[in-house]
Amino acid sequence: MNIDGKQAAADLRVKLTKEVESLKAERGITPGLTVVLVGDDPASQVYVRNKVKQTREVGMISDEIRLDEDTTEEALLATLAKLNNDENVHGILVQLPLPKHINEEKIIATIKPEKDVDGFHAMNSGRLLNGEKGALVPCTPQGCVILAKRHLGDDLSGKHAVIIGRSNIVGKPVSILFLQENCTVTIAHSRTQNLPSMCRQADILVAAVGRPEMVKADWVKPGATVIDVGINRIERDGKNKLVGDVDFDDVSAVAGGITPVPGGVGPMTIACLLKNTIEAAKIYG
Numbered sequence: 665m666n667i668d669g670k671q672a673a674a675d676l677r678v679k680l681t682k683e684v685e686s687l688k689a690e691r692g693i694t695p696g697l698t699v700v701l702v703g704d705d706p707a708s709q710v711y712v713r714n715k716v717k718q719t720r721e722v723g724m725i726s727d728e729i730r731l732d733e734d735t736t737e738e739a740l741l742a743t744l745a746k747l748n749n750d751e752n753v754h755g756i757l758v759q760l761p762l763p764k765h766i767n768e769e770k771i772i773a774t775i776k777p778e779k780d781v782d783g784f785h786a787m788n789s790g791r792l793l794n795g796e797k798g799a800l801v802p803c804t805p806q807g808c809v810i811l812a813k814r815h816l817g818d819d820l821s822g823k824h825a826v827i828i829g830r831s832n833i834v835g836k837p838v839s840i841l842f843l844q845e846n847c848t849v850t851i852a853h854s855r856t857q858n859l860p861s862m863c864r865q866a867d868i869l870v871a872a873v874g875r876p877e878m879v880k881a882d883w884v885k886p887g888a889t890v891i892d893v894g895i896n897r898i899e900r901d902g903k904n905k906l907v908g909d910v911d912f913d914d915v916s917a918v919a920g921g922i923t924p925v926p927g928g929v930g931p932m933t934i935a936c937l938l939k940n941t942i943e944a945a946k947i948y949g
């Protein structure tokens with residue numbers, strides 16, 4: 665069964681539109697998001713355009729700041745300093761990846777934690793790890809849990825979640841989120857021994873490795889829920905194609921539920937960004 669991320673994202677946006685209306689009516693706050701794009705990577709341009717468009721569609725304010733590919737780190741830091749001090753900006757997002765001459769960690773650390781709607785700042789990861797309130801939680805991991813619950817229901821306790829991938833942006837935070845749902849969590853990675861057999865033990869399998877169609881049917885326990893975070897552009901039969909980290913056609917025959925690529929986790933990443941911006945405006949606005 666397909667787990668429809670596009671529909672889940674649309675459902676979430678309906679809820680968020682109502683929340684924005686209440687925030688405006690009850691507290692006079694209109695949440696504002698500013699997205700900063702450095703360079704002209706075509707995929708990043710599409711993601712940024714969609715972020716701005718969807719932010720406006722739910723009734724929030726959204727601006728885009730475009731900087732040239734050769735913008736210096738100092739210039740980007742100065743832009744962020746201004747946004748940090750702008751009280752109409754509740755959320756700041758710097759689109760990744762950045763050009764090689766800019767230090768990503770330094771940029772992330774410069775955004776005020778309370779405006780870090782990506783949830784990448786060390787203060788937010790620490791709060792997430794400690795289970796503290798007020799943490800802004802990374803968007804893709806939030807989307808993974810929402811989609812797992814959409815298929816399995818709200819109670820995930822006791823399920824074995826196997827996460828393939830240990831990045832700071834997806835693998836680690838999604839592991840913490842499933843742990844908070846009382847799952848038993850295994851983080852697998854490139855050094856894990858007998859990876860297929862480890863994955864076969866999963867009730868919920870999250871693939872976040874960036875390797876096209878790596879997960880095959882014989883890696884998946886019959887009936888398991890498979891969440892595919894991968895976004896890989898490949899060439900097949902002379903055409904460009906977008907595929908996940910899971911071999912969709914192969915695994916669909918075995919899985920109880922599976923997120924497609926496109927149309928799975930991707931749309932949820934943007935919907936959860938809107939959710940975080942509202943959260944930031946509510947708590948810190």
Ligand SMILES: Nc1nc2c(c(=O)[nH]1)N[C@@H](CN(C=O)c1ccc(C(=O)N[C@@H](CCC(=O)O)C(=O)O)cc1)CN2
Pocket residue numbers: 707711757758759760761782803804895906925926927928929930931932933934
């Ligand atoms: N600052 C950030 N940079 C990046 C993030 C992020 O969360 N914060 N994530 C990715 C890119 N990304 C959002 O920025 C993103 C990727 C994919 C999608 C999406 O909806 N994908 C569609 C397919 C679209 C296509 O054809 O390319 C889908 O999966 O259905 C949304 C957001 C890296 N950078």
